[in-house]
Amino acid sequence: MIKICPDCHSTWAGGQRCEDCGGVLRDPFGAEAKELPPSMWGYIRLQYGARRGMLVRVMAILLAPVTFGATLRSGAGCERPWSIVLGVVAFPVGFLTWWSIHWLAGRAVRIWVLRKGQVNKRRLVRALARRALRPLGAPDRR
Numbered sequence: 001m002i003k004i005c006p007d008c009h010s011t012w013a014g015g016q017r018c019e020d021c022g023g024v025l026r027d028p029f030g031a032e033a034k035e036l037p038p039s040m041w042g043y044i045r046l047q048y049g050a051r052r053g054m055l056v057r058v059m060a061i062l063l064a065p066v067t068f069g070a071t072l073r074s075g076a077g078c079e080r081p082w083s084i085v086l087g088v089v090a091f092p093v094g095f096l097t098w099w100s101i102h103w104l105a106g107r108a109v110r111i112w113v114l115r116k117g118q119v120n121k122r123r124l125v126r127a128l129a130r131r132a133l134r135p136l137g138a139p140d141r142r
């Protein structure tokens with residue numbers, strides 16, 4: 001829970017009084033929070049977004065050994081060439097699971113938290129689609 005000081009605009013992880021100026025800390029979802037400057041809101045969003053991104057990354061760390069184990073286990077039940085193939089790819093599969101979730105969490109925080117309200121969603125989808133459909137070797141238009 002983030003608390004804010006209405007006097008000096010600093011943010012705190014909790015507590016009753018501001019350690020900088022001694023003002024009474026407020027809840028950012030209270031009625032008086034509507035008068036806060038937009039930069040404060042950006043900071044509050046960043047705090048919550050970073051926390052959310054951290055939770056997703058913890059999930060990635062927990063899911064990587066699960067996919068590694070599942071791939072290894074399915075390989076143990078296969079016939080000869082496939083059991084070796086699945087045994088070899090089990091570690092890359094686990095690593096790729098961790099890496100892709102970790103990377104996506106970072107992208108999501110950057111796009112949906114830091115740029116909230118600054119990015120036109122329809123334009124973003126169009127740009128991503130254009131980039132995905134761009135033929136290989138074509139120059140990146142911006």
Ligand SMILES: [Zn+2]
Pocket residue numbers: 005006007008009010018019020021022023
């Ligand atoms: Zn203060």
